[in-house]
Amino acid sequence: MENVDYKELKKGGFMRQIQKNYFSMRLKSVGGQLTVQQLETIQKVAEKYGHGYIHLTSRQGVEIPFININSISQVKTQLGEGGVKVGACGPRVRTITACQGNSICPSGLINTVEVAEELEKRYGGRELPHKFKFGVTGCCNNCLKAEENDLGIKGGIKPSWNNSECTFCGLCEAICPAKAIKVGKTDKQLYFEPDKCIYCGKCVKICPTSAWSGKSGFIVSFGGLYGNRIAIGRRLLPLIFSIEILYKTIDIALAFFEKNAKNGERFANTLDRVGWKLLEKELNKAL
Template sequence: MAVDYAALKKGGFMRQKQKNHFSLRLKSTGGHVTAKQLAKIAEVAEKYGEGYIHLTSRQGVEIPFIKLDQIDEVKEELALGDVTPGVCGPRVRTVTACQGQEICPSGCIDTYTLAKELDERYFGRELPHKFKFGITGCQNNCLKAEENDLGVKGGIKVEWKEDACIQCGVCEKACRTNAISIEDGKIKVNDDLCNFCGRCSKSCPTDAWEETHGYIVSFGGLFGNSINKGEAVIPFIEDHEKLLKVSDAAIKFFENHAKPGERFKFTIDRIGKEKFEQVIKEAYEND
């Protein structure tokens, strides 16, 4: 009986050099794996693999040395621990994320909740080539958002509250882009230099800043045979629904225009950066 390797790869089973052996990629979202899942993964790796797992560069877990004739049995065993196979090939891959503001003091957005939402919306969607999402909580950029086809970086837009300010100068010292200055007893913010890191408001002892949390979205990142830093089209997106709209528009653009085996960045280049940016701006502006 012929083996459908394409179907196996779609289901997370990647062929190894060793005949009839596969490295099984498991599904995880935002780097989040429960203790129950970890226990089951360890059990399966011991019983069906060679007693170890591999952690991928995209927060994934793989179990090498799964035998061809044990694939169905492995899937059944994993399901008992709420573990499911991931995906490979030309489709939306695992959404990666740092721990975000729920855990990290520097975080500006709830990265894991957003990762789950994007995962439910896009994971496994068939496309001309693979498509990767990465979410990072702040300008520290631990998840390297711009390396992804679509990267989301958390940010905070600030507005000075004069009545609450005590002119201590902490915000000016905290700002790493020299966007803040004190002139004639007033705080000035240079919007052209502000990168929405939120360090000024986080360091302020008197809460003298109004905060608007939002997203910096980049498109067309690559980090493989070709390297490209993804670029933002809209400097700062405040509204969550608008974030989803521009994400939908980007996926649709890729789906409609990409050639088979062509990454998103090269589709943008071939169709035209101006045309792509127009699509994103229309999605952002239309209610």
């Protein structure tokens, strides 16, 4: 036991419990999705090597508590045979969280599952100065609380109004949470203030005559933090419509973090120290 590398175990998803020689084992999931086969495997491992239960984390993860240090090798083998991988802890990209997005949810504006899977392929487990969290949410209802993450991605839509199709019913004004739309039913006029628009797309979805239309895109926030210190992620860019530009944006943000962060410093703290304008300048220069 004296030669146990606890740091390496934590890196591989094994977190020490208060009980000596026992670990809570974090499992890998992407976008909160697990197959039935994976669930069956997790059940068997929890029954055989744990205490017969699992813990669901706040970030769509699964942990199996009470894994004895002497069982780690057997546990990893059995999990692997059932298609389950161990998660990541420590200073690296953590579990990618996502809601169900537009493939399931009527409110969804982007395919969150595809984005989460691509984020995992590109960045999952990447070594960084400190832990780094991605959150992907399908619309401005913000179920995944994008701005709490180091980098948040939220579905948005830029609306456009067609006068010839409008009946001036007033539904868009009634539903607009930003109060960016005013409808004059008497004078048959519609007043839209784009600067107030939050890109929620509710006007597009509710319009009965398709007078409102729009193009879906990605709202990106940087530097969110939720722990001992709370910071809300900030938007530094307009709505992004290209998936290639989205990943280029992320590449720039991670490179900036690697270049400027002190060891053990979260992204938000780095930005506060070196200046948000510096990241904004690098983004605008490259995009």
